[in-house]
Amino acid sequence: MMKGAILVISGPSGAGKSSLINEMLKRCDDVYFSISTTTREMREGEKEGREYHFISKEQFEKEIEEGEFLEWAKVHDNYYGTSLKPVKKALQEGKLVVFDIDVQGQKIVKRKFSNILTSVFLTTPSLSVLKERLSKRATDSKEIIQNRIKNALLEIEEIKNYDFLIINDDFQKALKELLCAAKVARLKTSLVDLENFIQTWKEG
Ligand code: 5GP
Numbered sequence: 001m002m003k004g005a006i007l008v009i010s011g012p013s014g015a016g017k018s019s020l021i022n023e024m025l026k027r028c029d030d031v032y033f034s035i036s037t038t039t040r041e042m043r044e045g046e047k048e049g050r051e052y053h054f055i056s057k058e059q060f061e062k063e064i065e066e067g068e069f070l071e072w073a074k075v076h077d078n079y080y081g082t083s084l085k086p087v088k089k090a091l092q093e094g095k096l097v098v099f100d101i102d103v104q105g106q107k108i109v110k111r112k113f114s115n116i117l118t119s120v121f122l123t124t125p126s127l128s129v130l131k132e133r134l135s136k137r138a139t140d141s142k143e144i145i146q147n148r149i150k151n152a153l154l155e156i157e158e159i160k161n162y163d164f165l166i167i168n169d170d171f172q173k174a175l176k177e178l179l180c181a182a183k184v185a186r187l188k189t190s191l192v193d194l195e196n197f198i199q200t201w202k203e204g
Helices: 017-026 057-065 084-092 103-116 127-136 142-161 171-185 194-203
Strands: 005-010 031-033 036-038 052-054 069-075 078-083 096-100 117-123 164-167
Touching: 005 017, 005 103, 005 171, 017 031, 017 096, 017 171, 036 057, 057 069, 057 078, 069 084, 069 103, 078 084, 078 103, 084 096, 096 103, 096 171, 103 117, 103 142, 117 142, 117 171, 127 142, 164 171
Parallel strands: 005 096, 005 117, 031 096, 036 052, 117 164
Antiparallel strands: 036 078, 069 078
16 A cells, blocks of 8 residues: 655755765665766766766756756756656655755655655754865865855755754764654655555454
């Protein structure tokens, strides 16, 4: 009776989303991580098809025109987008589809899939902690870091559009909370064939 569900996770770059999501995925069954497509440069340690599909700006714009994306947005001057086909397939298979997308993407996905969507905003305890974490990530230039901080100040205003807020102060605590969110994402009544459930319940 269970149908697929969506868990959207957003929050400023540097809040620890990727590490938390990776640990969460290891501990969840029937889960599918939506690998986004981006035009940003590959970071050290990243691999094509694992963190992202890395493509050129021209190719991305072609795919927008061809309607390949469920949603796409420009973040920090680069394109990021979610391909529709693999998401549809995973939902049909009854999986929990996890998205790591920005606040613009969340709005679009929420509009399209409101009844099956749960959303989490994940952030550091403060702006100063975010700044500290971003400057420790040696891969990004000063300019990129500034851009990310500017974006974080805009993103933080969007918390109200999310179901849950997780503050990544203590990694293990944040992980536990994220796992709870993944659990409750599956408990929405809108995911259950209620007519069938009530009928079966009455007969039982
Ligand atoms: P990063 O460059 O740090 O990997 O990601 C930058 C931002 O882009 C993050 O906030 C991340 O959630 C967001 N992002 C990643 N993939 C997508 C996507 O497919 N769509 C949208 N709208 N945002 C994305």
